[in-house]
Amino acid sequence: MPGFLFRLRARLNKVPDAHLYNPTFQPWRGLPRFQSRYDEIRNRTLITPESAWILYSLARQALGSAGAFLEAGVYRGGTARLLRRVIEESGGLRRLYLFDTFAGMPATRGDVDLHKSGDFADTSLEAVAGFVGGEDWIIYRKGLIPDTFAGLESERFAFAHIDVDIFQSVADCCRFIYDRLTPGGILLFDDYGLPSCPGARAAVDEFFSDKSETPLVLHSGQAVVVRHPKRAPEHS
């Protein structure tokens, strides 16, 4: 190792907040408010603190765009409650749509999906509403996506958290939500890079293959798309 790198290493533990670098800066470990938000949901979600931090940060960013928030894939309500907190903390209420069968995975495709019908069935709409909240700005859509999008054709979205894990459901979400994202609106796919969800990645790749946005794939396994304010010219 060159001498200067050796000397740099020796100085690393003097960097401000050195204990939060593991191996790079992990701000969520040092923020009590976020930690308490994550503690509220940790027993009701499968996502890690890192993924929850990314969800929290991007949802806060999306508060700058007009439109409703939505989550497709709610299960026991963990990440939905985090979104509820983001909206509440902003001081101005906006609609939060929550889509799920609340009875487990629908049929899956054996050629691309690893999940099976009936996975995530240990939940119910009543239990989730008790945890996330029953205010009129929180709108539960129980049933099969895309059927449960019916009637929302004129709605516009600032933020969509897509956590449905399987090819057909992710494809249906992209098809309905993408054209209804407001400029600067954000799509966050929870499961793009998870080895348990190859169908989710295939659906995102297929959908965005002819769009001007390129999904940004994160180390957490999530992927992010920010809707262009204006459609960029096609690549030549």
Ligand SMILES: C[S@@+](CC[C@H](N)C(=O)[O-])C[C@H]1O[C@@H](n2cnc3c(N)ncnc32)[C@H](O)[C@@H]1O
């Ligand atoms: C991984 S869980 C969601 C986890 C949740 N976001 C969390 O971490 O707090 C995936 C959910 O997607 C739902 N889902 C998948 N495809 C669906 C479809 N076509 N219609 C309705 N719900 C669906 C399943 O019922 C399941 O509850």
